[in-house]
Amino acid sequence: MQTSGPVIVMQVPVQLNHTEVKAFLADLQPLLAGDRPRIVLDCSLVRYMDSAGIEMLLSCMEQAMKRNGDLKLAAVSPELAVILELMRVDRLFEVFDTTEAATQSFHAFPSLAVSQDEPWYSPAYGALGSLKTAS
Amino acid sequence: MVLGAILVVETQSEAGVGDRPALVPLHPADGRAIPLSFVEILGRSVLERMVELFLASDAESVALVVDSRILHLLPKFRQSYPKVNVVVADDLEVAVAETLKSFCEKGIDYALVSTAGSYTECDFIDLLWFHRGSRQPMTRVVNHKSDVDMWMVDCAKVHPDNFATALSASKDGGGASYMVSEYVNPLASLADVRQLAVDAFNGRCAVRPVGTEVRPGVWMDEKADIHKRARIVAPAYIGRGSKICEDTLITRCSTIESSCQIDFGTVVEDSSVLSGSYVGIWLDVSHSVVSGNRLFNLHRDVRLEIPDGNVLGPNLIPAQKAKGESSLVTVTSPLVLD
Numbered sequence: 001m002q003t004s005g006p007v008i009v010m011q012v013p014v015q016l017n018h019t020e021v022k023a024f025l026a027d028l029q030p031l032l033a034g035d036r037p038r039i040v041l042d043c044s045l046v047r048y049m050d051s052a053g054i055e056m057l058l059s060c061m062e063q064a065m066k067r068n069g070d071l072k073l074a075a076v077s078p079e080l081a082v083i084l085e086l087m088r089v090d091r092l093f094e095v096f097d098t099t100e101a102a103t104q105s106f107h108a109f110p111s112l113a114v115s116q117d118e119p120w121y122s123p124a125y126g127a128l129g130s131l132k133t134a135s
Numbered sequence: 136m137v138l139g140a141i142l143v144v145e146t147q148s149e150a151g152v153g154d155r156p157a158l159v160p161l162h163p164a165d166g167r168a169i170p171l172s173f174v175e176i177l178g179r180s181v182l183e184r185m186v187e188l189f190l191a192s193d194a195e196s197v198a199l200v201v202d203s204r205i206l207h208l209l210p211k212f213r214q215s216y217p218k219v220n221v222v223v224a225d226d227l228e229v230a231v232a233e234t235l236k237s238f239c240e241k242g243i244d245y246a247l248v249s250t251a252g253s254y255t256e257c258d259f260i261d262l263l264w265f266h267r268g269s270r271q272p273m274t275r276v277v278n279h280k281s282d283v284d285m286w287m288v289d290c291a292k293v294h295p296d297n298f299a300t301a302l303s304a305s306k307d308g309g310g311a312s313y314m315v316s317e318y319v320n321p322l323a324s325l326a327d328v329r330q331l332a333v334d335a336f337n338g339r340c341a342v343r344p345v346g347t348e349v350r351p352g353v354w355m356d357e358k359a360d361i362h363k364r365a366r367i368v369a370p371a372y373i374g375r376g377s378k379i380c381e382d383t384l385i386t387r388c389s390t391i392e393s394s395c396q397i398d399f400g401t402v403v404e405d406s407s408v409l410s411g412s413y414v415g416i417w418l419d420v421s422h423s424v425v426s427g428n429r430l431f432n433l434h435r436d437v438r439l440e441i442p443d444g445n446v447l448g449p450n451l452i453p454a455q456k457a458k459g460e461s462s463l464v465t466v467t468s469p470l471v472l473d
Contacts, residue, residue, distance in 0.1 A: 048439070050441075050442070050443060051443060051446070078432075078435040078436070078437045079437050079439060081435060081437075082423075082430070082432045082435055082437045082439055083439065085419055085421065086418055086419055086420065086430065086446075087418065087419075088417060088418065088419045
């Protein structure tokens with residue numbers, strides 16, 4: 001089975017509190033409905049996020065992972081970093097310095113470059129092939 | 136030789152989180168900006184510690200010259216000091232000059248004049264002898280790292296008429312200066328406040344926590360309530376009347392000042408929770424200073440205001456919380472010394 005769908009990068013607004021969450025979620029929800037949603041949230045502009053915003057992030061990540069996808073954070077602002085650490089959820093997300101790095105991370109395992117029909121020990125998978133040879 | 140001391144308490148316009156200017160720590164209950172020297176560190180305000188330093192140098196009289204705009208913010212001292220009196224002034228320079236004159240009339244020969252802007256430990260007797268040897272009306276104290284607004288003044292030689300001139304001359308580098316080699320904390324930012332606490336734990340300055348050292352490196356002040364399942368890792372300080380709930384962790388030179396509450400499961404690491412603050416459940420406060428609903432993260436140089444009182448806020452008594460009142464546990468009445 002081939003992976004499908006592009007990586008979606010969404011900008012998180014400056015303030016994500018209980019009133020802003022609904023609007024943001026309305027934009028994000030359709031993206032989570034697809035198969036293997038791959039979403040990068042650009043957090044460079046975020047200056048404040050309350051517990052409703054944190055809960056929304058966690059919920060969206062959970063939904064994405066249930067569909068074999070993922071949700072990652074990129075360019076986290078210092079303010080948001082402090083909030084995530086305060087709420088103890090910083091370790092739950094994959095965080096990248098830039099949206100490019102976050103986007104690239106979805107392609108780290110070359111599932112698009114190599115056909116899924118190839119066995120796991122195929123040389124196309126690099127180091128895994130040497131494991132087969134060693135065994 | 137009779138020694139006096141004048142401690143000038145003026146408004147502080149800005150105090151940085153790290154090196155960048157920002158707002159001074161705000162009063163937990165009502166958000167008033169307070170000077171950093173008013174902040175309680177290890178159970179006692181920096182201002183009171185300065186007063187104690189002067190009294191320890193055998194100062195016959197200590198005058199607190201206070202800017203009238205911040206008189207109502209003066210912290211309450213832990214004990215009374217009969218030798219200390221408060222002078223309220225609109226013009227601080229004039230008030231200092233007048234105080235020097237009154238010292239002279241009382242027979243006080245020399246006066247140590249200092250602002251409350253920095254915390255300086257100095258051998259005042261050595262400074263006095265240096266000043267006498269210099270034969271100048273005013274000797275400025277300097278430090279190679281930071282500005283120290285401190286002078287030794289000959290009360291008989293400095294009059295209200297020439298005080299400003301003499302002060303200006305000493306600031307411009309005229310005359311001999313006394314280099315202080317002991318501990319100096321500029322108190323220019325919250326990072327300095329935090330550093331003072333860390334230095335006190337590490338024995339780098341004369342500041343000592345108030346209370347009892349219940350085990351090596353862990354101090355508790357009176358009426359501190361620590362749950363038996365809370366973990367306090369040395370060095371740490373728990374202030375008077377503070378409550379530490381179960382499954383909390385207080386570690387790495389953290390200070391919980393008076394009348395605070397650290398709720399279930401929260402970790403406080405390398406941080407100071409200022410007097411009268413509430414920290415909610417299952418939080419992770421690290422490398423920060425907390426004052427009411429304001430969190431100042433020193434590593435990231437970030438200042439946050441958390442509107443949700445269940446996360447951070449002033450420490451309210453439960454009955455007051457139910458009524459919706461917002462009065463604070465900590466008393467901050469004007470200083471009454473005499």
